[in-house]
Structures are given as C-alpha cells and as structure tokens.
Amino acid sequence: MTDRVIYAMYDxxxxxxxxxxxxVAKGVKVEEVFSPFPIHGIDPIIGVEQTxxxxxxxxxxxxxxxxxxxxxxxxxxxxxPMNIGGKPNFSYMENMLAFVPITFEFTVLCAAHGxxxxxxxxxxxxxxMKAQNPDPRTTDDRFVIELRASQNSKFSAAELESLVKETxxxxxxxxxx
Amino acid sequence: xHKEAAIREPLIxxxxxxxxVTEDVCRPIEDKAPKxxxxxxxxxxxxxxxxxGCILYLLGTGVGVWGLNKTIxxxxxxxxxxxxxxxxxxxxxxxxxxxxxxxxxxxxxxxSAEAMTIFAVFMAGLFPLIHMGRIWxxxxxxxxxxxFGSLWVxxxxxxxxxxxxxxxxxxxxxxxxxxxxxxxxxTIRDRAKKPVSKKMYGILSFGWSxxxxxxxxxxxxxxxxxxxxTPLVFSVHSIVSFDFATSVIPGWHTTIFPPYFxxxxxxxxxxxxxxxxxxxxxxxxxxxxxxxxxxxxMNIVIMVTGSIVGTAYITELFVSWYSGVEYxxxxxxxxxxxxxxxxxxxxxxxxxxxxxxxxxxxxxxxLIFTFIISIVxxxxxxxxxxxxxxxxxxxxxxPSSWSMHYPSHIDIGxxxxxxxxxxxxxxxxxxxxxxxxIAEIKSILKSSGExxxxxxxxxxETVKPTPFIxxxxxxxxxxxxxxxxxxxxALISKLGAVSEETKDxxxxxxxxxxxxxxxxxxxxxxxxxxxxKMTTEEYHxxxxxxxxxxxxSERDDWAGQVKKLMNKSNNQ
Numbered sequence: 001m002t003d004r005v006i007y008a009m010y011d012x013x014x015x016x017x018x019x020x021x022x023x024v025a026k027g028v029k030v031e032e033v034f035s036p037f038p039i040h041g042i043d044p045i046i047g048v049e050q051t052x053x054x055x056x057x058x059x060x061x062x063x064x065x066x067x068x069x070x071x072x073x074x075x076x077x078x079x080x081p082m083n084i085g086g087k088p089n090f091s092y093m094e095n096m097l098a099f100v101p102i103t104f105e106f107t108v109l110c111a112a113h114g115x116x117x118x119x120x121x122x123x124x125x126x127x128x129m130k131a132q133n134p135d136p137r138t139t140d141d142r143f144v145i146e147l148r149a150s151q152n153s154k155f156s157a158a159e160l161e162s163l164v165k166e167t168x169x170x171x172x173x174x175x176x177x
Numbered sequence: 178x179h180k181e182a183a184i185r186e187p188l189i190x191x192x193x194x195x196x197x198v199t200e201d202v203c204r205p206i207e208d209k210a211p212k213x214x215x216x217x218x219x220x221x222x223x224x225x226x227x228x229x230g231c232i233l234y235l236l237g238t239g240v241g242v243w244g245l246n247k248t249i250x251x252x253x254x255x256x257x258x259x260x261x262x263x264x265x266x267x268x269x270x271x272x273x274x275x276x277x278x279x280x281x282x283x284x285x286x287x288x289s290a291e292a293m294t295i296f297a298v299f300m301a302g303l304f305p306l307i308h309m310g311r312i313w314x315x316x317x318x319x320x321x322x323x324x325f326g327s328l329w330v331x332x333x334x335x336x337x338x339x340x341x342x343x344x345x346x347x348x349x350x351x352x353x354x355x356x357x358x359x360x361x362x363x364t365i366r367d368r369a370k371k372p373v374s375k376k377m378y379g380i381l382s383f384g385w386s387x388x389x390x391x392x393x394x395x396x397x398x399x400x401x402x403x404x405x406x407t408p409l410v411f412s413v414h415s416i417v418s419f420d421f422a423t424s425v426i427p428g429w430h431t432t433i434f435p436p437y438f439x440x441x442x443x444x445x446x447x448x449x450x451x452x453x454x455x456x457x458x459x460x461x462x463x464x465x466x467x468x469x470x471x472x473x474x475m476n477i478v479i480m481v482t483g484s485i486v487g488t489a490y491i492t493e494l495f496v497s498w499y500s501g502v503e504y505x506x507x508x509x510x511x512x513x514x515x516x517x518x519x520x521x522x523x524x525x526x527x528x529x530x531x532x533x534x535x536x537x538x539x540x541x542x543x544l545i546f547t548f549i550i551s552i553v554x555x556x557x558x559x560x561x562x563x564x565x566x567x568x569x570x571x572x573x574x575x576p577s578s579w580s581m582h583y584p585s586h587i588d589i590g591x592x593x594x595x596x597x598x599x600x601x602x603x604x605x606x607x608x609x610x611x612x613x614x615i616a617e618i619k620s621i622l623k624s625s626g627e628x629x630x631x632x633x634x635x636x637x638e639t640v641k642p643t644p645f646i647x648x649x650x651x652x653x654x655x656x657x658x659x660x661x662x663x664x665x666x667a668l669i670s671k672l673g674a675v676s677e678e679t680k681d682x683x684x685x686x687x688x689x690x691x692x693x694x695x696x697x698x699x700x701x702x703x704x705x706x707x708x709x710k711m712t713t714e715e716y717h718x719x720x721x722x723x724x725x726x727x728x729x730s731e732r733d734d735w736a737g738q739v740k741k742l743m744n745k746s747n748n749q
Contacts, residue, residue, distance in 0.1 A: 119394055122394065133367070
C-alpha cells in the first residue's frame with residue numbers, strides 16, 4: 001500500500017519544537033523528527049518514550065558481577081587453591097578483597113559493552129546500514145518533521161499541508177512510498 | 178533551555194551558525210592535507226618504524242637487550258608504561274567526569290582528548306606485552322587453565338588486575354569515543370562529494386539518520402557510559418599503582434600511591450592535551466572553538482592536580498622519616514641525595530614548581546607559556562615514574578648487589594618509537610576524523626555561542642541567523658547597510674553583472690562550500706567568468722562583504738582555479 005509522507009524542513013530547532021507543538025495540538029501525529037543534534041524537550045511532544053537502555057545496562061552489569069564472582073571463586077578457591085605467603089585460600093569471603101578490582105572491572109566491562117551492543121541493535125545502526133534521513137542537510141543545519149498520511153487519516157493531504165505551512169518551516173516535500 | 182550567566186565568556190567565538198560549525202570541522206577533512214601534515218606524518222612514521230624495528234629485535238633476541246640487570250628488573254619499560262597510561266587518563270576524564278559535572282567547555286576538546294587517550298593506552302599496552310619476552314604466548318594472561326593441569330592465572334596478583342583494568346579501560350574508552358563519533362561521521366558522509374569517501378564514511382557512520390528516538394538513546398548511553406567510565410578512570414591508575422603499593426619494596430610500599438597516581442595521571446594527561454590542542458587549534462583553524470578560556474580551564478586543572486602531586490611528594494618524604502623505618506627512610510634519602518639526585522630534582526622542579534606558576538592569570542592565559550609548561554610537565558611526570566621505579570630498587574637490602582641503570586639503545590629506541598607511533602595515530606585522526614564533536618557543539622551553540630548568548634530570547638526573530646548582512650554588521654560594526662550595498666555595487670561593476678539563470682556550480686572551487694556559495698550568490702556572483710576577473714582588490718572587497726577569513730580566497734587562488742574549470746568545461 002502506498003503512503004503519503006510529508007517532510008517539513010526547518011532551519012532552527014526551537015522553531016521546529018514550536019511547530020511540532022502546534023501540529024500535535026491540532027491533533028496531527030508526528031511520525032519522526034530528524035535533526036543534526038539532540039533537540040531537548042522534543043521527545044514528550046512527539047511521544048517518544050524515555051529509552052530503557054539504562055535498565056539494560058544495569059542488568060548487564062549484574063551479569064558481569066555474577067560471572068566475575070562465580071569465576072574467581074571457582075578458579076582461586078575451588079579448583080586450585082593457592083597458598084600465597086603463608087596465606088592459604090580457604091574461602092571466598094576471606095579472599096574477597098583481592099578480588100574486588102577485577103570484579104569491578106568486569107562489571108563495568110559487561111555493562112558498557114552490553115549496553116553499546118544493545119544500543120546499536122535497538123537503533124538498527126550497524127556498519128554498512130543505509131542512512132534514512134530524508135535530506136543530507138539534516139546532519140548539517142536543517143531539522144525535519146516527518147508526517148504520514150496513513151496516521152493522520154482525519155486530515156486530507158491538503159489540510160495537512162496547510163497545517164504544516166503555518167509553522168514557520170522553510171521547505172516542504174511530499175513523497176509517495 | 179539552560180542559560181549561562183551573561184558575564185561568562187562565550188565558549189564559541191565569532192558568531193557561528195550551525196552550518197559554520199559543520200563547515201569549520203569538515204573543511205580540513207575534505208580539503209587536501211597541507212604540506213606540513215605530510216612532513217610531520219613522515220617524521221612520525223620514520224620514528225615509529227624505527228621503534229617497531231627495535232621491538233622486533235627485542236622479540237627475536239630477548240628482553241636482555243634492555244639495560245635491565247638482576248637488581249633493576251624494571252626500568253624504562255614500566256616507566257614508559259605508567260607514563261603512557263597516565264597520559265591516557267585525561268581523555269576519559271574530560272569526556273566522562275566533565276560530562277557528569279555538565280562542564281560545557283569539555284566539548285571543544287573531548288573528541289581529540291579521547292583519541293589521544295586511546296592511542297596513549299595502545300602505546301602503554303605495548304610495554305607489558307613486549308616485557309613478556311615471548312609475546313606469542315601473551316594470551317596466557319587471560320584466565321585459561323594451564324594446559325598441563327588446572328593452574329589458573331593468579332587473581333590475587335595486582336599484575337593480573339592490571340590486565341583487566343587496562344583492557345577494560347581501553348575497550349570502554351574506545352566504545353565511548355566511537356558512539357560519539359557516529360553522528361559526526363554521518364555529517365561528513367552527507368557532505369562528501371567523492372564516492373570513495375561517501376562510502377567509507379557511510380560505513381563508519383553505521384547508517385546514522387538522526388532520528389529523535391536515536392538521539393534520545395544517544396544521550397542516555399552517553400550519560401550512562403560517562404557514569405561507568407568515571408570510576409573506571411580512577412580505578413585504572415589506582416590499580417596501576419597497586420603494582421607497586423602491594424609490594425614490599427621500600428619506596429613502593431605506600432598507601433598514598435593510588436590517589437597520588439591518579440592525580441599525577443590527570444596532571445600529565447591534561448599537559449599532553451594542552452601540547453596537542455595548542456598546535457591543533459592553530460593548524461586546523463579552530464581558534465573559535467578552542468580559545469584562551471579553554472586553555473585557562475585546563476591550566477587550572479593542571480594547577481590543582483599538580484598541587485595534589487606536590488603534596489603527595491612531601492607527605493611521602495615526611496612519612497618515610499616519621500615511620501621510623503630505616504629502610505624506608507633510606508629509600509627517600511637516596512632518592513634525593515643519591516646518584517639519581519638529578520632525576521629527583523627534575524621531577525620536583527617540573528611537577529611541583531612549574532604548575533604553581535599557573536596561579537598568575539597572565540601566565541595561565543598565555544598560550545606560549547602554557548605550551549612550554551605542558552612539555553615540562555610531561556618530562557617531569559616521566560621522571561616521577563623513573564624515580565619511583567629505578568631509585569627504589571637500585572640499592573636493595575644487599576649492598577653487594579647495588580647497581581645503576583643505564584638504558585641501552587633499544588630502551589631508547591622503543592620509547593622514542595612509541596612517541597612516533599602515537600603521533601602517527603594522532604595525525605591520521607586529525608586528518609580523517611572530525612576533531613570536534615560537531616553535534617555536541619551545535620547543541621551548545623545557543624547557550625554558549627557568541628551571537629546567541631546575550632540575546633533576550635533564543636527565538637527565531639532575534640536569533641535566526643540571517644547570514645549575510647546581519648553577520649557582517651556584527652563582525653565589522655563600522656560597515657553600515659549603505660556602505661555594504663555601495664561595496665557590493667563596486668564589486669559587481671568590476672566583475673560584471675549577470676542573472677541567476679547562467680549560474681555555475683561555484684562549490685567546485687576549493688574553499689567554497691554551500692554556505693559561501695550562498696553568500697556569493699547573494700552578492701551577485703554567479704558565474705566562473707565573474708570569479709576569473711578577480712584581483713587582489715576584489716578579493717579584499719569580497720572578504721569584507723562575506724566576513725569570511727581574511728585572504729583565504731586569495732590564497733586559494735580562486736581566479737586561477739576557475740580558469741582551469743572553465744577550460745575543462747570548454748574542452749568537453
């Protein structure tokens with residue numbers, strides 16, 4: 001099925017934000033915003049939810065912590081207890097202090113890398129992927145709002161267009177996809 | 178929106194617009210590299226290759242080619258290792274700790290400081306690896322059971338902690354750096370004209386499109402990684418110091434080591450950042466982004482950490498006497514008055530006295546002075562590690578085994594070689610990577626940029642950069658609109674007026690981007706023929722009108738360039 005997409009381009013982030021506010025207030029669903037840098041405060045306006053990456057990072061960190069603890073207990077206490085300078089490795093708790101640095105490092109390692117991998121997969125940004133910004137200038141100094149006709153069925157294409165034109169945009173482009 | 182006090186100096190000078198930021202950072206990547214770059218790169222490469230040769234000779238012959246002996250088992254190798262790790266502390270400190278503290282000035286330097294960090298840690302990692310002698314069994318430091326039984330690596334040993342600390346630090350810094358680079362690679366990709374660079378930056382940018390949701394995730398991951406990297410920065414050098422602090426050698430067995438090493442690392446790291454930034458800002462015309470204020474902030478950090486280091490030196494001396502342990506006391510007396518007194522004296526002068534000069538505002542705002550001090554500090558910090566390592570062990574408990582350390586030419590070659598390799602990496606970075614975080618700079622442009630800063634509201638009417646006339650008026654307050662139009666008239670009458678329909682692609686002239694082309698068109702310059710008529714006088718007029726950097730158009734020889742372009746199109 002073909003869908004009609006409207007790209008409205010702005011040359012200022014604050015103007016775009018006001019424009020988006022205006023559109024949303026009129027009941028228009030804003031599909032996407034493309035910008036060269038994060039526009040603070042745009043997320044609640046267009047209904048982008050706060051990401052859960054932080055929770056993921058915490059979980060990855062816990063996994064790292066567990067792995068490091070279990071691993072070092074096995075290596076140093078269970079499998080091959082060593083007697084270093086007359087101080088034998090009897091129990092994990094007695095030797096725990098010596099394991100703190102590696103436990104910490106491994107926790108950070110897992111949290112950071114797990115989070116980064118999740119970030120790339122969630123974004124679908126991986127090496128060799130095609131860029132999807134509608135105009136090359138959106139990574140320079142232009143800001144684009146994307147509207148889809150299918151999501152705004154209560155407005156006709158002409159109505160959408162005139163609504164968008166009220167918002168101080170600088171260029172408009174329509175596409176069938 | 179976050180607002181800054183009006184009396185604060187703007188962080189970005191010169192009334193930049195969003196696209197100016199893009200232009201300023203991408204221009205050096207897109208233009209041909211200057212001759213100096215090739216010269217520097219060549220020198221660095223030769224030194225680096227010499228270093229690699231020394232390393233290969235060492236691996237083929239054995240660690241015996243270093244000037245080590247039975248008494249002095251660690252000398253230049255570990256000194257260099259700790260020195261490089263220390264330098265590698267500033268980058269992540271700047272981008273992580275200063276991000277958590279919302280210090281916006283970090284944005285001018287964090288990208289290149291982090292690059293410096295990563296390359297410095299590469300160099301640091303080389304030393305323990307080659308110190309193993311048999312580098313091909315280097316994987317034995319990983320927790321693998323010995324193939325003859327079930328003996329594991331010793332998790333109680335600080336040397337193994339080091340393996341984990343350095344590798345975690347390196348890989349997390351790398352990820353942190355790269356995640357920040359992706360949006361900027363996308364900017365370069367979208368501007369690239371040559372298919373090869375478009376393809377390369379397309380791959381490097383992972384298909385970044387700047388969606389709102391992506392930016393949302395981007396901001397969070399930057400924050401969380403900063404939160405993770407902050408304790409990491411402090412832990413890495415603490416763990417490096419455990420290599421010494423957990424031993425029983427007088428002079429090493431000191432509880433003050435972890436904080437003292439961390440302060441020293443930040444101290445030397447910032448010094449190295451200063452050395453590199455002061456050259457880079459000039460060479461790449463980034464004076465508007467990295468200016469005296471930034472240098473001053475960094476000098477204050479150097480002053481504070483330098484003072485911490487100085488306090489630590491004196492505390493150490495005091496405690497060695499106060500402890501009443503003869504061996505401990507002797508280690509320090511020997512440092513200061515023994516055969517290595519000169520190393521101790523240079524360490525004290527470079528690290529304790531020189532940063533104190535930064536109390537003077539004049540000095541810490543002087544770029545030349547800063548540059549000199551930054552090099553002095555790095556020399557001093559190398560001596561600090563040398564003093565700690567060599568002077569503590571060269572006279573051990575048994576006077577018959579007392580010895581001196583004389584570096585062999587391989588010692589020197591490997592060390593100098595790593596400096597060469599470091600600059601090879603850094604020069605490649607400066608050539609092909611965005612050296613400023615473009616996206617982040619744009620996001621602070623409205624709160625810290627010169628044109629936006631003191632305007633009552635940051636909204637369209639007042640702020641919207643009407644690029645041409647308004648900017649010129651601000652830069653050169655004397656030119657009024659009438660004078661401007663008079664000058665435009667003068668220029669156009671000399672070059673000949675044409676209509677917009679006959680327009681040529683002026684972007685093909687090296688030195689002209691889309692923005693400048695727009696400005697030229699606004700003045701009324703549309704065709705090659707017009708540009709080809711330009712002489713010195715016209716260049717000056719034009720510079721005044723566009724408000725762009727003085728003499729750039731003349732240096733680039735636009736007239737000559739377009740004549741070639743015209744010939745080309747005639748031949749086709």
